[in-house]
Amino acid sequence: MNTTKRNPKSGFSLESLGSLILQVGVLFAVLGVAYLLFANTQKNLEIRGIESGFAFLWHEAGLPIGDSLIDYDPSRGYGYAFLVGVLNTLLVSALAIVLSTILGIVVGVSRVSNNWLLAKCATVYIETLRNLPLLLTLFFVYTVVLASLPHPREAIAIAEGYYISKRGIYLPRPLAEDGFAVFAAASIVALGLAFAFWRWAGAYKLRTGRSVHGFWGGLVILGTLCALSFLATDRPIGSEMPVYKGFNFKGGLALKPEFAALLIGLMLYTAAFIGENVRSGIQSVHAGQIEAANALGVSQGVVTRIVLLPQALRVTIPATTNDYASLVKNSSLAVAIGYPDMVSIGGTIIGQNGQAIEIIAMWMAVYLTINLVISLAMNVLNARVQIVER
Amino acid sequence: MRNSTKIAAVAVATLAGASTATAGTLEDVRAAGELACGVSEGVPGFSNPNSDGLWEGLDADICRAVAAAVLGDSNAVRFVPLASKQKVLAVSSGQVDMTSRTTTWTMKRDSAEGVDFTAVVFYDGQGFMTSAAAGISSATELNEATVCLTTGTTTELNLADFARANGLTLEPVVFEGKREAVEAYASGRCDALTTDSSQLAAFRAGFADPSEHTILPDVISKEPLAPLVAHGDNQWKDIVTWVVYGLITAEELGVTQANVADVAANSGNPAVQRMLGASGDTGGFIGLETSWMVDVLSAVGNYGEIYDRNLTSTLGLERGVNAQWTEGGLLYAMPIR
Ligand SMILES: N[C@@H](CCC(=O)N[C@@H](CS)C(=O)NCC(=O)O)C(=O)O
Numbered sequence: 001m002n003t004t005k006r007n008p009k010s011g012f013s014l015e016s017l018g019s020l021i022l023q024v025g026v027l028f029a030v031l032g033v034a035y036l037l038f039a040n041t042q043k044n045l046e047i048r049g050i051e052s053g054f055a056f057l058w059h060e061a062g063l064p065i066g067d068s069l070i071d072y073d074p075s076r077g078y079g080y081a082f083l084v085g086v087l088n089t090l091l092v093s094a095l096a097i098v099l100s101t102i103l104g105i106v107v108g109v110s111r112v113s114n115n116w117l118l119a120k121c122a123t124v125y126i127e128t129l130r131n132l133p134l135l136l137t138l139f140f141v142y143t144v145v146l147a148s149l150p151h152p153r154e155a156i157a158i159a160e161g162y163y164i165s166k167r168g169i170y171l172p173r174p175l176a177e178d179g180f181a182v183f184a185a186a187s188i189v190a191l192g193l194a195f196a197f198w199r200w201a202g203a204y205k206l207r208t209g210r211s212v213h214g215f216w217g218g219l220v221i222l223g224t225l226c227a228l229s230f231l232a233t234d235r236p237i238g239s240e241m242p243v244y245k246g247f248n249f250k251g252g253l254a255l256k257p258e259f260a261a262l263l264i265g266l267m268l269y270t271a272a273f274i275g276e277n278v279r280s281g282i283q284s285v286h287a288g289q290i291e292a293a294n295a296l297g298v299s300q301g302v303v304t305r306i307v308l309l310p311q312a313l314r315v316t317i318p319a320t321t322n323d324y325a326s327l328v329k330n331s332s333l334a335v336a337i338g339y340p341d342m343v344s345i346g347g348t349i350i351g352q353n354g355q356a357i358e359i360i361a362m363w364m365a366v367y368l369t370i371n372l373v374i375s376l377a378m379n380v381l382n383a384r385v386q387i388v389e390r
Numbered sequence: 391m392r393n394s395t396k397i398a399a400v401a402v403a404t405l406a407g408a409s410t411a412t413a414g415t416l417e418d419v420r421a422a423g424e425l426a427c428g429v430s431e432g433v434p435g436f437s438n439p440n441s442d443g444l445w446e447g448l449d450a451d452i453c454r455a456v457a458a459a460v461l462g463d464s465n466a467v468r469f470v471p472l473a474s475k476q477k478v479l480a481v482s483s484g485q486v487d488m489t490s491r492t493t494t495w496t497m498k499r500d501s502a503e504g505v506d507f508t509a510v511v512f513y514d515g516q517g518f519m520t521s522a523a524a525g526i527s528s529a530t531e532l533n534e535a536t537v538c539l540t541t542g543t544t545t546e547l548n549l550a551d552f553a554r555a556n557g558l559t560l561e562p563v564v565f566e567g568k569r570e571a572v573e574a575y576a577s578g579r580c581d582a583l584t585t586d587s588s589q590l591a592a593f594r595a596g597f598a599d600p601s602e603h604t605i606l607p608d609v610i611s612k613e614p615l616a617p618l619v620a621h622g623d624n625q626w627k628d629i630v631t632w633v634v635y636g637l638i639t640a641e642e643l644g645v646t647q648a649n650v651a652d653v654a655a656n657s658g659n660p661a662v663q664r665m666l667g668a669s670g671d672t673g674g675f676i677g678l679e680t681s682w683m684v685d686v687l688s689a690v691g692n693y694g695e696i697y698d699r700n701l702t703s704t705l706g707l708e709r710g711v712n713a714q715w716t717e718g719g720l721l722y723a724m725p726i727r
Contacts, residue, residue, distance in 0.1 A: 041402075045504075047621075047622050048482055048504030048505075048620065048621045048622055049501065049502065049503075049504055049621050049622075050482060050502070050503060050504040051502055062547045062550050062551070063546055063547070063550060064539075064546055064549055064550040064553070064560070064562035064564065065562070065564070066561055066562045066563050066564060073554075074547075074550035074551075074553075074554065075554075143573065143577070147574075147577040147578070147579065151578055166577070166578055166579060167536065167579070245534075246533070246534050246535075247532075247534050247535040247536065247581045248534060248535075248536060248561070248581075250534070256563075257579065258563065335566050336566065336570070337565075337570070338563050338564055338565040338566075338570065338571075338574065340564065344541070344564075344566070347475055347541065347542070347566070348475060348541045348542055348546070348564070350475065350479065350542075351474065351475025351476070351478070351479070351541060351542025351543075352475075352542060352547070353503070354478060354479065354482065354499075354502065354503035354504060356402055356479060357402050360402060
């Protein structure tokens, strides 16, 4: 930033010329070494008759994959199989981020709670989970907890259509029936109306000083309209029930044990770190401020929303960004318990095809992209919630 | 667990590195004074560490035979356990000098993945194991079943082919290591476990009650298992190849661990004389000592002895197709002359 403000002419001196030459020299050296490595790799690959390049992505993969979000069969290409892995990585990471955030907030708030028992439990949780290697937690969830569930034949039925067994958790799959389009449209309109009401309530309060319950009012509008359109279209959402047939449950929505174990493991582990971030965020706010706000007779909710959170989040969010990034990278432990994430499938492709360099480059590109997106999003969030320093 | 990532990194580093000796493995092994030999992470009968940490099994003995031929010392082996998906990469990147690890000879591996296969040491085929209680008698009855297996194998490719060819839907659960796959099957996560049949027999024998598990009669693939070496070092490939042929030929000619010294000195059979260096110098063809096969046989015995010791006496595996060609089997070693 400074250099741009400086007068370019005054910046020219013998000293800066020397440093320029040095920098160019270093740049060339780095590029030279990179080129040498590249050329050498190409040569060694050629000597050994190993292919290089990305053409293999279109070759038939022939791999069986057990858990896929998109239609996959072994006649698809390696590239498509890798995509299946990327989507699985994204799914498990996204869900784990949401769940660990919720659990982390609960744990962090409990830790500073005045309830002695609650605070102690939260402390024990945080200390245990943070100090156990994630791999151990994963193995525990996968081989001890999930594997001790009954065989699907004797599955635990929570309710009609909800089953838990060592083959996974099976739920009814929601299906769009006749009239779903109408219902969906009506719901969107309801959401719009609710939002408009909420905005209006805010504006009304500013104008008149009288407060209307904008949030709750909006919720009531949304709920009522949705319920009405649901009844009017005569049950637009049906469900496909899982049924036990032959070897396994069929139909319904399945959470495979590998996926469940990874999700639970990542959630438990990361929540401990987020809990700590939340605690330190809360404790970073000077107690005097809260006391002062309380003394003014402001309601507890407003104190939390207006005084506590903006300052606490300033501490919590940056630390949590790091934890999200670690979570995404930790999801590669999937390979240990047989969940087909991007690293697991990529590793299989290396094993089947021998082109390690290309796959490693693809892993790096995907992780880098995901983590850049996360930190970008978190920076935007951070900028929005931060109190503006005056 | 993260081994595969690590090994991929090693592979990339070696491939990028300046001095990767493609030729000259023999010199490298001699200079190191030991043979780095890739084996499995523990498959009874093939390569499995015993309670003293000593590697046992047919594949492990092949490593010892090569070490005996090259270094004159069958104990000069550094065993490197490899998960399935590392086995080819570990060889092509030079992390090990050879791999002797239930690895199927396929065209792609042999031609496009930087390795060469040497000689088949075991003819296997892929099968399925299910719990006896499931009452299944053929693999084609496995429609909709969950199947445990390991990644980076021909096993996973064959399974996909088999399902496609027979119009079956199989739900695979694919693990990186053999231990996880077997444990998942044993815990009931899967209805079936699939891998090479001989390994199924070994795993079954290791269960608390083997009679609870059945190996289905179907054999869905050809799995010729052979040691592999890096592509491009013909001398080294010759050495490993001819050590295997030597082991097989010795059985054919009746030379055993017990009688090798005596036969080397006294046999009148020209074929035996040639192999054991009493006449001519077959070892010299491949850059080894004249006594190469004497060293090998006095260390590990011939193929039949290795097979009996590791597969028949412990696991009860019959010779089957792995009998000598003269006995109606497939073992047919090229002539040593
Ligand atoms: N013949 C197969 C490999 C069969 C095989 O080795 N399978 C498993 C047994 S389930 C294995 O040994 N896994 C690796 C380990 O030792 O962890 C191939 O060449 O791909």
